[in-house]
Amino acid sequence: MGNKNLILAGVILASLGAQPALAFKQETHKRFVIDAVEFMRTHPDITNYAKLEAVAAAAGISVNQMADMIGQGAYDVDDFEDTFLCGAVTGDCVLAPVWGMGSSIVNYTSYWHFQNHTRGADAHGNDIGGYDYSKLSVKGDVDNMAASWLKGDHLDDGAGGQTGWFGAEDSEYESYQVTEANYRQGGYSTYSMYKDFENIPFQPIDNLGQYWYSAFWAQPTIQTLGFTLHTTDLLQPHHTWTTSALNHTGWEAWVRDYYDSENLNDDALVAQALAGFPSLSASSPEIRPLLTKGGEISYSMGGVVLSSTDHADRLAVAKIVVPHAIAMTVHILNHAMNRF
Structure with a gap:
């Protein structure tokens, strides 16, 4: 030992x-x-x-x-400060929504903390997927507010090339290349899966x-x-x-x-x-x-x-x-x- x-x-x-x-x-x-x-x-x-x-x-x-x-x-x-979402227009990448402290979304890292038993396999090949707004069987005000607030926003990919309008991007962390890759665990991912929050299949x-x-x-x-x-x-x-x-x-x-x-x-x-x-x-x-x-x-x-x-x-x-x-x-x- x-x-x-x-x-x-x-x-x-x-x-x-x-x-x-x-x-x-x-x-x-x-x-x-x-x-x-x-x-x-x-x-x-x-x-x-x-x-x-x-x-x-x-x-x-x-x-x-x-x-x-x-x-x-x-x-x-x-x-964890490992998950940044970036504005579809501004390219500004942030760790949490400004209204998050009053909800269950204090950091976007929380989106990796689900396993959706209301659905089956996901796009990555997991037998049970994680949080994916487009596939929620039950949802409420916080889910809908996030999807509206983050519509079209993308997961930070560092120098990966994704930007807001006019090439603007304030990247903070390679969330796709690091966090998502770590949690992929043998599954399949492409960056296109992470380009629009309302359709992102987060890993379980x-x-x-x-x-x-x-x-x-x-x-x-x-x-x-x-x-x-x-x-x-x-x-x-x-x-x-x-x-x-x-x-x-x-x-x-x-x-x-x-x-x-x-x-x-x-x-x-x-x-x-x-x-x-x-x-x-x-x-x-x-x-x-x-x-x-x-x-x-x-x-x-x-x-x-x-x-x-x-x-x-x-x-x-x-x-x-x-x-x-x-x-x-x-x-x-x-x-x-x-x-x-």
């Missing part, structure tokens, strides 16, 4: 002083990780907690510190998770493992029914606010949820079947929160999706420990 743990330790120690930046809310993503590690601690007989503890010890930190840092990685994905979140987990598998770091675990968005029903609207932000805030008082991380429910996921090969970094199963669960059991804000309705869904989010995290952490 020596060299790999040295890599892991270096990243952890460099991260200990980092402070959080302002889909499930970011703090909820972090909480899932912390609760998953606590579940592993209390159930060492059915988890890889002993290996997790050994990795933390080799890195010179406590298990709690390790959980906090992995959780911070899951938190940080919403703050399981591809995001697979990219970061493969990076972890190649060279284990706390950051890449944490980034992988942002895929608990798959247990957020809005991310599998696929809409930025329909009580999206209100539901996520409700989960955060009632997480403790309603005991959403109930140990017995997490234990039951573990059985709902497929097993993975201990020697392979491929985790997408596990991630997609999480999406199937939220899609099949959580649709009511798109239309209802009733506390009882939300609680019934939360008692399913939150324990499954923690259980999915346990499965990924268990699997990750096979890398050492």
Whole structure:
């Protein structure tokens, strides 16, 4: 375990002083990780907690510190500055809409955080696609506002040649050559797919998770493992029914606010949820079947929160999706420990 743990330790120690930046809310993503590690601690007989503890010890930190840092990685994905959309006329490339702070679109990177279970395969060859406004089965005011605001806008392609009118372009980042390529994961893409926002087939979140987990598998770091675990968005029903609207932000805030008082991380429910996921090969970094199963669960059991804000309705869904989010995290952490 020596060299790999040295890599892991270096990243952890460099991260200990980092402070959080302002889909499930970011703090909820972090909480899932912390609760998953606590579940592993209390159930060492059915988890890889002993290996997790050994990795933390080799890195010179406590298990709690390790959980906090992995959780911070899951938190940080919403703050990625890797996806810029450029004006069809002006060529000005920006990270977020000016009205985004009041909606679920704080950064355009959030468009990679969906897996649309209302549709089938996408243009890239994924069996289940991601966010694509033209193919949404459910949509609401935020989706429609974005599509109107961004009509004809294109994904930043750096020096790739796409511009606004009269050749103007204020490129900020090669989002197509870097972000989209990373999340393509063996599929097929052409830049023409990304020239008009209202028709863009964004890559699904399981591809995001697979990219970061493969990076972890190649060279284990706390950051890449944490980034992988942002895929608990798959247990957020809005991310599998696929809409930025329909009580999206209100539901996520409700989960955060009632997480403790309603005991959403109930140990017995997490234990039951573990059985709902497929097993993975201990020697392979491929985790997408596990991630997609999480999406199937939220899609099949959580649709009511798109239309209802009733506390009882939300609680019934939360008692399913939150324990499954923690259980999915346990499965990924268990699997990750096979890398050492």
